[in-house]
Amino acid sequence: xxxxxxxxxxxxxxxxxxxxxxxxxxxxxxxxxxxxxxxxxxxxxxxxxxxxxxxxxxxxxxxxxxxxxxxxxxxxxxxxxxxxxxxxxxxxxxxxxxxxxxxxxxxxxxxxxxxxxxxxxxxxxxxxxxxxxxxxxxxxxxxxxxxxxxxxxxxxxxxxxxxxxxxxxxxxxxxxxxxxxxxxxxxxxxxxxxxxxxxxxxxxxxxxxxx
Amino acid sequence: xxxxxxxxxxxxxxxxxxxxxxxxxxxxxxxxxxxxxxxxxxxxxxxxxxxxxxxxxxxxxxxxxxxxxxxxxxxxxxxxxxxxxxxxxxxxxxxxxxxxxxxxxxxxxxxxxxxxxxxxxxxxx
Numbered sequence: 001x002x003x004x005x006x007x008x009x010x011x012x013x014x015x016x017x018x019x020x021x022x023x024x025x026x027x028x029x030x031x032x033x034x035x036x037x038x039x040x041x042x043x044x045x046x047x048x049x050x051x052x053x054x055x056x057x058x059x060x061x062x063x064x065x066x067x068x069x070x071x072x073x074x075x076x077x078x079x080x081x082x083x084x085x086x087x088x089x090x091x092x093x094x095x096x097x098x099x100x101x102x103x104x105x106x107x108x109x110x111x112x113x114x115x116x117x118x119x120x121x122x123x124x125x126x127x128x129x130x131x132x133x134x135x136x137x138x139x140x141x142x143x144x145x146x147x148x149x150x151x152x153x154x155x156x157x158x159x160x161x162x163x164x165x166x167x168x169x170x171x172x173x174x175x176x177x178x179x180x181x182x183x184x185x186x187x188x189x190x191x192x193x194x195x196x197x198x199x200x201x202x203x204x205x206x207x208x209x210x211x
Numbered sequence: 212x213x214x215x216x217x218x219x220x221x222x223x224x225x226x227x228x229x230x231x232x233x234x235x236x237x238x239x240x241x242x243x244x245x246x247x248x249x250x251x252x253x254x255x256x257x258x259x260x261x262x263x264x265x266x267x268x269x270x271x272x273x274x275x276x277x278x279x280x281x282x283x284x285x286x287x288x289x290x291x292x293x294x295x296x297x298x299x300x301x302x303x304x305x306x307x308x309x310x311x312x313x314x315x316x317x318x319x320x321x322x323x324x325x326x327x328x329x330x331x332x333x334x335x336x
């Protein structure tokens with residue numbers, strides 16, 4: 001089952017259907033649901049062997065409360081979608097407690113780099129990229145500022161921020177091969193130019209320094 | 212700073228302030244249980260002309276949609292994770308995500324939400 005989580009980390013952030021760039025979030029969401037459902041079916045079939053802590057119960061209460069809130073939500077269909085998404089996230093959370101930590105950190109540090117490579121391909125290897133008017137890495141794609149295939153610059157910067165901090169964690173553990181990953185993630189952050197991600201990275205680095 | 216950058220920055224701040232004003236007006240109407248998931252995008256139309264789908268601040272959006280009860284649950288979960296993984300070297304990742312949550316809505320998107328919940332899971336080990 002750990003394999004499902006590794007696939008999710010590597011695929012969900014960069015998943016998109018070619019020529020349907022504006023539906024990228026929907027595609028990512030569908031992929032996340034498929035992976036979470038697979039895990040749930042596995043748990044039903046083979047039994048759920050993870051011991052739930054008090055914190056897990058609290059998270060399940062949040063899921064239950066969110067589900068109840070559908071009754072007073074204005075748009076019930078979208079509210080149901082949000083509850084299903086929260087359920088999928090909780091499956092991911094439960095899986096993340098049992099997986100190989102170093103592998104997960106390495107994947108978190110690598111996914112942004114993979115996204116950057118695909119962005120370079122779309123920018124310089126496709127017709128769509130050549131139509132892009134400005135910005136070396138991101139530019140106006142219809143109405144939104146998009147860093148293919150990681151969604152808008154705010155979402156993509158979040159992935160690079162986590163990647164940069166994961167790379168620092170690897171360096172902190174003595175794995176110096178993570179230096180190129182750190183450089184790529186910092187470059188991705190620069191390409192996105194999101195003030196919130198800069199602040200987040202700064203806060204994370206500060207926490208590393210003072211911890 | 213370049214004039215263009217100043218303009219972009221100011222418009223970004225202006226949008227956020229406007230969203231917070233709208234959110235506050237909605238919170239005052241239903242403080243305890245909120246308006247239900249994803250209701251901000253519909254209810255804001257009654258109050259403001261601003262076009263954002265989500266409030267660019269997660270705690271405020273949670274307060275609008277799930278009320279004080281929902282926000283309290285979220286804060287309890289975060290506090291529990293922080294206390295559990297206080298000396299964990301992965302804590303800076305959670306801190307960074309929490310900072311982002313103040314300016315964006317990462318928990319609503321599948322790719323950024325996935326990152327957040329993986330970090331929570333790794334810290335809860």
